Amino acid sequence: MKEDLLYHLWQYQKFAKHNLRTVQGDELRVFSAGHLNTLAGPDFAYSKIMLNDVTWSGSVEIHVNSSDWYRHKHHLDENYEKVILHVVWNNDKEVKLRDGSLLPVLELKNRVYPEILEKYEKMMGDNHDFTCRNLITKVPDIKLANAFESALNERLRTKASKVSEVYKSTNQFWEETAFKVICSAFGFKVNSGGFGILAEQLRYDILQKNRDQRLKIEALFFGLSGMIREKNKDEYSETMKRYFSFLDHKYSLGGSMMSERDWNFFGARPANFPTLRLAQLAGVVCKSQLFFDAILNSDSLKDYYAIFEFEISDYWKSHYDFGKKKKSATFSLSKASKENLIINSVIPILAAYAMEKDQHQYWEKAIDLLSSLSPERNSITKKWNAMGVELGSAFETQACLEQYKHHCLEKKCLSCSVGYHLLHSHSSIKGNLSEEIVKN
Structure with missing residues (x-):
């Protein structure tokens, strides 16, 4: 079990909710999973839950084992005093806060469907560049479009940030x-x-x-x-x-x-x-x-x-x-060279200006321009083509370059709408829940 899967399960609430209780026996309701925190501090901020009849707002911390709380020295960090729930795969150790109170714990190991775990292990164990290669043509177009849009915006932000560094070095002379x-x-x-x-x-x-x-x-x-x-x-x-x-x-x-x-x-x-x-x-x-x-x-x-x-x-x-x-x-x-220069200079400049001046219309202008340019041909776009994915513009080829380098190669399937779809498609609960889950 890896923490990134636990982040995913908590963020999207992909676990059995029937008779949801903490390991201490308190009735638990989740109003908001909160926002994933990529900075220092607890894993999720602005979470909202109810324990018995009391509503709590604060942070949620995720660990494979509850004992990781001590292994990571959270008991010495005051930032973790606002944690309202400890979500773990395995509750192997009781955790207390500084005031001596028990930290409420939700254990997930009996609440996640085996099908999801099997699919996740298969994804992570696949050494190929694309773990979705055999199924991607069966993914709804909207899911792939969402993945590409997210990757493209991520790529633009990265390129725009580099232009902004140049902008600062020129004493803000565009x-x-x-x-x-x-x-x-x-x-x-x-x-x-x-x-x-x-x-x-x-x-x-x-x-x-x-x-x-x-x-x-x-x-x-x-x-x-x-x-x-x-x-x-x-x-x-x-x-x-x-x-x-x-x-x-x-x-x-x-x-x-x-x-x-x-x-x-x-x-x-x-x-x-x-x-x-x-x-x-x-x-x-x-x-x-x-x-x-x-x-x-x-x-x-x-x-x-x-x-x-x-x-x-x-x-x-x-x-x-x-x-x-x-x-x-x-x-x-050549036309291809001009388009290369537009992609690697004009587009990032428009995106950087949009970010610096908070003028979103120039971000849209950059995206529209990319959509009007011919698709690029290189070793990575050929891999997408070989899987049956047609790339019709520079918008899509730039997106697939980002997707490949920073998601596919790094096996970040859980942050991809395609990976999400494949992980959770056809998953269902048979009846209510097994007796084992109900008891927990």
Whole structure:
């Protein structure tokens, strides 16, 4: 028996209620299970029960064994003096509060249906990524939709919190925040670390002062990233060296702050080389627009695509690295790349703004935008597809990524509406209750 199952049973009141009494013999009625407490202190707060004819409001503590009260040293913690009920699987030890009074105990081991325990043990004992893989297509659509909605909101909150950290680091300047988040997203998966470092190093005021001079912006990016190499001797490389030397001296940049070791070329396709991505980012920056203003006020998916449409310098139309020409003339961002950037920069910025300013309409705007984007294809979404789950938008693929990483892999089936449905579906009480349960 694990405490998380006991939390679940108490929270959703999934145990036999007939002739409900404490182990001390007091008649028990539960008006409210309370709210699960994820912080320090008793497990459930704001619970309400009746013992005999007296109504009590306070906290409920959950343990496998009643003796865990002492093992966890709750008897030494004054926060547990407001506990009104001790819910345990096995009552193996009498517990007293500081005033010497007995703590009322509800023992569940004879009040939970074996079918539920068997299903739970099977779920927890399954080593596969998805314990629900063989039954998920039989789960009502509304249950899966609820699971995805919950996971998506959880994912958005996590991403928004990271943007809020950037916002605070910029002295609450949304335009600089938007640039830094977009810069980090330009690394995509292969070079997210390198672009994240670069975003920290770049000074937004310098970008603003020089954004109408493309070569200076490119020199700033390539210089700080450590991409300008002495061995490169073509005309463009020499121009980059001169411009970066000028900018370094003018703004006291301190020279290159990164090196080639911070970037991944190996394993990346030429179209995803960090050099070409930096040139593309320079093209985006040199457009006459305010990133945050465009993100907040765009009304259509076409408008959001336009944020990442740009002109690139002639050199990078024919090169993917310094001194290395590419065979094709493709240099703009693909539709998939634009949608990746929208998912990983625009959406989190909208969500963060909604949280910071308590403007829920921007949270809804982020969700609507996700719903209009194409579903992503990756190793995890393919696993969902293989189980027969169709994913029709980025809303659903982002949700299933969160669900997989932070629920399925961690076996948090009890906090998932799908897991809840599978655990309790077809469970029923035959007649009233067994004599054993009635006696307890």
